[in-house]
Amino acid sequence: MVLIIVFVFIGILNPATAKMIPWMFEVMADSFKELGMTVSGMKIDAMTSWTQFFKNIPMALIAFLLIFSNSFTKEYQSGTLVLVLTKGLPRNVVVLAKSLFMLISWTVGYWMCFSITYAYNAYFWDNSIANNLFFSAATWYLFGLLTVCLLILFSVLQNNSGEILLEVGVCVIVGYVLKLIPVTKKFSVLTLADTAALLAGTAKPDSYIMAIVISLVLDCICIGTGVVCMNKKQL
Amino acid sequence: MHSINILSIKNLKKSYGSKEVLKGLNLDIPEHSIFGFAGKNGAGKTTTMKLVLGLLRPDEGEIYVCDKKVSFGQTETNKYIGYLPDVPEFYPFMTSSEYLQFCGELCGMDESSVKARSSELLELVGLAGETHRIGSFSRGMKQRLGIAQALLNSPRLLICDEPTSALDPIGRKEILDILYAARGQTTIFFSTHILSDIERICTNVAFLEEGVIALQGDMSTVRGTYPGNEYIIETVLDGDADKLVKAFPELKAVNRNTLVCQEDNGKLSQVLRYMVDNGIPFYKIEREAPSLEDVFMKVIK
Numbered sequence: 042m043v044l045i046i047v048f049v050f051i052g053i054l055n056p057a058t059a060k061m062i063p064w065m066f067e068v069m070a071d072s073f074k075e076l077g078m079t080v081s082g083m084k085i086d087a088m089t090s091w092t093q094f095f096k097n098i099p100m101a102l103i104a105f106l107l108i109f110s111n112s113f114t115k116e117y118q119s120g121t122l123v124l125v126l127t128k129g130l131p132r133n134v135v136v137l138a139k140s141l142f143m144l145i146s147w148t149v150g151y152w153m154c155f156s157i158t159y160a161y162n163a164y165f166w167d168n169s170i171a172n173n174l175f176f177s178a179a180t181w182y183l184f185g186l187l188t189v190c191l192l193i194l195f196s197v198l199q200n201n202s203g204e205i206l207l208e209v210g211v212c213v214i215v216g217y218v219l220k221l222i223p224v225t226k227k228f229s230v231l232t233l234a235d236t237a238a239l240l241a242g243t244a245k246p247d248s249y250i251m252a253i254v255i256s257l258v259l260d261c262i263c264i265g266t267g268v269v270c271m272n273k274k275q276l
Numbered sequence: 277m278h279s280i281n282i283l284s285i286k287n288l289k290k291s292y293g294s295k296e297v298l299k300g301l302n303l304d305i306p307e308h309s310i311f312g313f314a315g316k317n318g319a320g321k322t323t324t325m326k327l328v329l330g331l332l333r334p335d336e337g338e339i340y341v342c343d344k345k346v347s348f349g350q351t352e353t354n355k356y357i358g359y360l361p362d363v364p365e366f367y368p369f370m371t372s373s374e375y376l377q378f379c380g381e382l383c384g385m386d387e388s389s390v391k392a393r394s395s396e397l398l399e400l401v402g403l404a405g406e407t408h409r410i411g412s413f414s415r416g417m418k419q420r421l422g423i424a425q426a427l428l429n430s431p432r433l434l435i436c437d438e439p440t441s442a443l444d445p446i447g448r449k450e451i452l453d454i455l456y457a458a459r460g461q462t463t464i465f466f467s468t469h470i471l472s473d474i475e476r477i478c479t480n481v482a483f484l485e486e487g488v489i490a491l492q493g494d495m496s497t498v499r500g501t502y503p504g505n506e507y508i509i510e511t512v513l514d515g516d517a518d519k520l521v522k523a524f525p526e527l528k529a530v531n532r533n534t535l536v537c538q539e540d541n542g543k544l545s546q547v548l549r550y551m552v553d554n555g556i557p558f559y560k561i562e563r564e565a566p567s568l569e570d571v572f573m574k575v576i577k
């Protein structure tokens with residue numbers, strides 16, 4: 042356990058930045074919101090603010106993925122990973138420790154972002170106007186979690202950050218296409234990122250259960266496959 | 277005494293795509309030896325070492341470290357091994373003692389022994405007073421830290437991949453001295469293409485050529501394999517050398533006034549008589565034992 046914590050602690054270089062970025066995006070988003078209010082003079086309430094939140098959070102996710110995309114590759118390339126492996130650190134610990142760190146970072150970053158918005162909104166307006174607020178936030182969180190797991194899987198498989206990001210992107214596109222086809226729509230995890238209808242109260246949380254289950258299963262598959270592939274990776 | 281093999285490789289094969297790098301390599305490293313592993317660039321030295329560390333998957337063959345089979349992807353046998361890669365890289369934001377501390381925790385050493393061992397090793401490699409972060413280290417300093425981290429858990433086998441190739445002559449000598457000083461604690465297996473390094477410290481040597489071990493054994497046996505002692509004759513006058521070559525075609529002219537005579541053709545006494553009879557003055561006549569380089573050249577021919 043100490044070992045995992047130590048590895049988590051030093052394994053990734055940018056923990057501070059990673060935590061800062063979602064927050065910075067949030068600050069920026071807020072200032073945009075305020076700008077939008079003065080410029081267009083449209084009616085602003087908690088609902089608009091939450092719509093903004095779900096529009097801005099993908100940027101935070103992309104930034105997060107960019108930052109962590111070289112978490113594995115830079116260790117492959119510089120050879121620091123080889124050294125710790127030859128010191129007797131089991132390979133699966135490496136994957137699990139790094140995964141844990143990324144998942145915790147995403148969780149902390151995302152919910153921090155959410156609470157800041159929530160606090161602002163509660164202060165300025167009234168959060169109760171948004172339906173299923175926590176549920177929508179949770180579905181989006183799960184969507185983010187899945188992309189992070191995909192990132193981990195591809196990080197194990199690939200040696201190049203660009204390819205890793207590309208492959209995560211391809212997966213998202215596949216999910217998007219699945220969502221467009223009516224038959225498979227129910228199974229596409231991308232519906233998790235569709236929060237507008239939930240917020241407006243026109244969609245029922247029940248209809249998301251399938252996607253939630255699938256995403257959780259995929260999370261486990263990604264990490265599990267990652268561990269297995271790491272054991273088979275030539276370094 | 278030399279009956280225990282700390283590392284033994286049997287019929288190891290490895291190819292990258294269609295390129296066959298190792299074609300049935302056999303190697304035994306006796307305990308307490310300093311084992312030099314020589315081969316040209318691209319001969320497969322690094323590949324062999326990574327296979328021993330379980331970082332690459334062998335196509336065929338077996339590797340035993342301390343009589344335990346190495347299985348690819350697992351790190352179990354690595355606890356007997358200290359490894360210094362060809363270009364060691366560390367987490368740049370740590371200092372050398374922090375890094376050793378971290379390594380100690382990875383191998384499950386307790387804190388006080390890590391402290392004692394790391395200060396001892398930093399002393400040995402000459403980084404004791406260094407408090408800067410590794411990011412600012414020079415190549416030679418990283419090489420030293422690399423040796424320190426490799427020796428940290430008192431491994432039974434120390435594997436060094438070209439520990440000296442990027443260093444200046446003084447740095448090279450210092451690294452060799454460090455390795456030589458470590459010989460009492462461990463068996464050392466190091467690769468290099470600088471044969472004089474092997475001559476300096478090794479007790480055993482193996483030549484890797486065309487994916488197999490062309491020759492291996494302890495230093496004196498290897499040198500004895502190709503006896504070919506030579507005599508070098510250096511004349512005072514340039515013309516005399518030509519005269520000698522005309523009289524004895526088997527002499528080889530190395531330059532204008534230096535000739536080489538092979539010991540085994542029995543011509544030397546005749547050459548000497550000819551020189552006395554004709555009053556040919558000379559600077560020196562010297563017997564030269566074959567260097568490892570000569571042996572290597574013959575092996576790879």
Ligand SMILES: Nc1ncnc2c1ncn2[C@@H]1O[C@H](COP(=O)(O)OP(=O)(O)OP(=O)(O)O)[C@@H](O)[C@H]1O
Pocket residue numbers: 292297315316317318319320321322323324362438469
């Ligand atoms: N990952 C790889 N993919 C394809 N070919 C490789 C790979 N690694 C090494 N090779 C090839 O295998 C051969 C042996 O490489 P290796 O690094 O083991 O040589 P080496 O003896 O360590 O050489 P050097 O003295 O230059 O370090 C080389 O010809 C190289 O081109």
Ligand SMILES: [Mg+2]
Pocket residue numbers: 321322323362437438
């Ligand atoms: Mg090499």
